[in-house]
Amino acid sequence: MTSPALNQILFGPPGTGKTFATIEAALEILAPEFLRANKGKRVALKKHFDELAEDGHVEFVTFHQSFSYEDFVEGLRAESGEDGQLHYEVVDGVFKKMCTSAVAKVKHPGALFIKGESFGSGYIVASASTELLSLVKPNGKELPIGMSILHTLAEYVRAGRLTVADVRNKLVFDKVSETKLEPYLINGYNNILPVLVQRILDTSSEDAKVKETTQSSNARVLIIDEINRGNISRIFGELITLIEPSKRAGADEALKVTLPYSKDHFSVPSNVYLIGTMNTADRSLAGLDIALRRRFTFREMPPKPELLKDVTVGELNVGQLLIVMNQRIEMLLDRDHCLGHAYFMPLENEPTLERLGQIFREQVLPLLQEYFFEDWLRIQWVLNDHRKAPENCFIAQALFNSGSLFGDQVVLSNQNNQWMINEDAFARIESFWGVIDHQAVPPKVQEAIEAEKDDIQVRQLESGSIEVLKSGKIVSPSKPILRELAAAHGLTTHHASGLEFNTRHLGAAVISALKGVTV
Structure with a gap:
């Protein structure tokens, strides 16, 4: 069986379970027999991982712009003594502590x-x-x-x-x-x-x-989340050389350095493992330090829509929804900016339209805005909004007359129009079906409550949404026609409080009236 790499990085787009996977990666090093015996039993694996962390075999840190060599290796800390004077003490960082523990x-x-x-x-x-x-x-x-x-x-x-x-x-x-x-x-x-x-x-x-204590039973694992968010050269310093497998303590080409603060002679033991995670879509960062990159092995963590193949909202397959969106993103950008399956995993336990709408509104759409630098036209393409019926579009352009603002001499393209988010679309299952195929008809549309009058058809879909069709084409906005039909049948359009019915309430009343009319 192949031994785990001393230095490895799990990389991929956001939401692909990189941090989630570090638990199994650590157990592969520290408790391979336990991992094999409990494969797929997440609760048991997490519990054993926590026990190992409690015993000091695992440490977890997150790199960020302020994380430094002093936090990672060693630095000076000022403390006030009994005489009231400041004294400076050398304090070990997380990596040096782990190495010291590993060779204790x-x-x-x-x-x-x-x-x-x-x-x-x-x-x-x-x-x-x-x-x-x-x-x-x-x-x-x-x-x-x-x-x-x-x-x-x-x-x-x-x-x-x-x-x-x-x-x-x-x-x-x-x-x-x-x-x-x-x-x-x-x-x-x-x-x-x-x-x-x-x-x-x-x-x-x-x-x-x-x-x-260099046996595998006493190995140590340092998990570095978001490893590419820190200043690698500043954090690792001379340790960039020492973490290389051939330069570890006990290796043929082993090296030692003298640390700058403590003046200790220091080498990295061969039973200290590094596991990093790297988000490939973070456009605010430069590439990972080349010196560090060649000392790590890389394991790609791509989206796994197959994990969602049995997850459905109504009869909409969420795995297929993710596949189609990622195909479009890969064509418009690259595979590093795909959507991870983790965003949709909550639907396993809560497969509702409300939860799906929340995921799209609060996570997917903001991420697409980040990916495409607010290029709403390309976001439309990913969501297939440019081919959907208007009421099923997540984003749309507001119509306005540029002449009233700038005069006839200024000609603006539609791209300059303000983009708006259609909040109602997140509550319509048809909006999500349209992402996969704009011509797709949700299986339960045939079971919708509907009624017809001349060339006008009014129907209430399973999601509760009202659609008005005239000569087979969806009319948007639908409320003016609903008002006309309500007036023609003597229906009230307002609550007792004076507030006008919303579209759903008005549409339901019109359908009932139409069904009672002999045509």
């Missing part, structure tokens, strides 16, 4: 410190883990000490940089630039530190065996 040297705590054991002048072990040793001081106060500090000191002693006696001497730490230890020394921890370090040194080599 793990020792069995029971072989080093046992709960209840006493050290020095009455320091008692309250608890011990791979991360933290908690002691109770003679005065009853708790004294927490990071295990990484103790291991660092023991390493310095083994390497000959310190002696155990030096451990309590602050001046020695200044020489080795171990500034992270200063808070322990300032707070009087140095009296017990030599004793604890000596325990580590005295522990048998079997119990204190250092295990580099």
Whole structure:
């Protein structure tokens, strides 16, 4: 079986489930057996993913224009000390923390410190883990000490940089630039530190065996959402070289760099995986940094209308609706600007005309406006509005006389006319059928309530909309003819409050009257 790539990017148009897919991509690395056993069980996969994230195996960040090297690798943070002065401390970023965690040297705590054991002048072990040793001081106060500090000191002693006696001497730490230890020394921890370090040194080599946690079971995954929205060169810095598989720690061409703030020697371990997502339709961004691009593998995430093949609103197939719109977008723009299936997935649980209309009005239409730079004519083409009956068009041009504004000397094309959104169209199933085929007749039109008078036909469709046809052609607007028919049959056209009936109410009244007339 092929091993997952160390660096990969999921790319595609918006709404294709890139962020959604990062969960399975992470589990493919961290728990491949679990993924295979639970394929398609989203709830179980998400739960296991959350558990891994809770344990520190997964981190999630989103790149943006303000995200920096200091957030990603390391930087300086100002803090006010007890003396009221500002002190600057080196703070690790999300990626450096993950790399440090991935190569942390793990020792069995029971072989080093046992709960209840006493050290020095009455320091008692309250608890011990791979991360933290908690002691109770003679005065009853708790004294927490990071295990990484103790291991660092023991390493310095083994390497000959310190002696155990030096451990309590602050001046020695200044020489080795171990500034992270200063808070322990300032707070009087140095009296017990030599004793604890000596325990580590005295522990048998079997119990204190250092295990580099580079196995797949201890892999780490950093998910970077919207990776192309950040300033890549600024965020990664020298790490652009280090993330390359051949330059990782342990590889034949492994490299280390000296970090600018901490002066630490740093390399990227081979069990840290990067998964990025990239929106190909974001026209506000330049192309992804070439140096970074060649160090990642790319997995395309195209729209999957097949996931919607069984989703219908009435008898309108939503998968087919998406296919047709994307075919038009691909011809007018490119495949990077197609519509993702995720926009329509809510219709699986709520297959209603109202929900479909909401998706089009609030998500699809604004996205098309963004794609086409407000070129309404091309948006019309995508929605097939240029071939539909006017009442089924989502967008239309308002008619006005340019001569009244500018005089006869100025001639303007129709393109200059104001474009308007027809809010009523989002509540008509015929509008959506017309996107697929402007000549398509919704299957249930035959079941519509309808009535005829001479060459005039009035019908109320399943959606509740009223259509008036004269000599077989749809009349728009329909209200003037409805008023005439209502007047001819002595029907009231207003509510008791004085408000005029809307088209649906008036049309229903006219249909009832026409059905009662003998022609």
